[in-house]
């Protein structure tokens with residue numbers, strides 16, 4: 184079976200794991216032919232890198248392309264899969280040959296392992312981090328130039344987090360809003376309190392999904408991990424995936440209208456009430472204490 188391995192560098196740990204996975208896959212599939220490894224040369228642009236993988240598949244017709252289950256590996260392979268109209272098995276932990284082969288993959292942030300049949304002309308697979316132990320590399324990846332025509336989509340500028348001055352990672356106070364804030368405009372009071380406390384604004388995924396705040400503000404498993412002195416969670420229910428991002432906080436103050444909300448199980452301090460009434464009250468007290 185001819186197998187290509189997309190690597191992010193010759194010594195990159197997750198790429199070496201992908202290479203090991205590819206060798207095991209080739210062996211399990213019969214012939215044990217050594218996979219060919221490649222890196223993509225050029226400034227990172229997801230669509231261009233995905234196009235490069237698709238072009239390589241067109242030129243070399245491998246049976247499988249394996250990539251690391253890193254953010255970049257998953258992104259590039261998702262683009263390649265979309266271009267080729269093929270399925271992608273992301274974050275895969277195991278492969279069993281067959282017609283079609285069976286893959287096991289990590290779903291829902293690690294809370295579920297799913298087995299699926301992979302019906303595809305070219306098997307596109309990313310390997311879940313640490314699903315296999317990396318062996319010595321043994322191959323020097325070929326540097327393939329990124330497909331030029333798609334490079335026009337390369338980012339020209341990176342815009343920092345929206346919380347003026349203090350970043351989420353560094354802030355000693357984070358004031359975070361959830362669905363309970365109700366709207367993008369509702370974040371004015373969150374911003375005001377963060378400003379008074381020289382802190383940063385955070386939010387839950389419900390908020391970024393609604394388009395009220397940018398993804399750079401999201402705290403959680405698929406957002407930023409924060410470890411402030413004080414984390415103020417306003418209108419956030421306390422889902423596991425959110426708590427994964429703020430469990431490093433020294434103290435947690437929860438403000439929630441529902442006294443049964445699971446966030447209170449993690450809180451050092453709790454206020455049961457409407458955040459639209461509680462937060463202006465806290466801001467007013469801070470101003471009064473400062474004589475403003």
Ligand SMILES: Cc1cc2nc3c(=O)[nH]c(=O)nc-3n(C[C@H](O)[C@H](O)[C@H](O)COP(=O)(O)OP(=O)(O)OC[C@H]3O[C@@H](n4cnc5c(N)ncnc54)[C@H](O)[C@@H]3O)c2cc1C
Nearest residue numbers: 361362363387388389403404405406418420424425440458
């Ligand atoms: C793979 C995966 C990854 C995920 N990653 C993340 C992640 O990184 N970060 C993240 O946050 N989530 C993540 N999620 C989503 C997560 O499971 C929850 O759906 C999300 O955190 C819920 O956001 P929320 O608490 O704002 O909304 P809800 O769960 O809807 O809670 C809203 C809360 O607001 C309260 N409320 C309503 N009105 C008021 C009011 N006026 N005053 C006070 N309280 C009020 C309600 O009582 C409720 O407790 C992920 C999910 C999956 C499956």
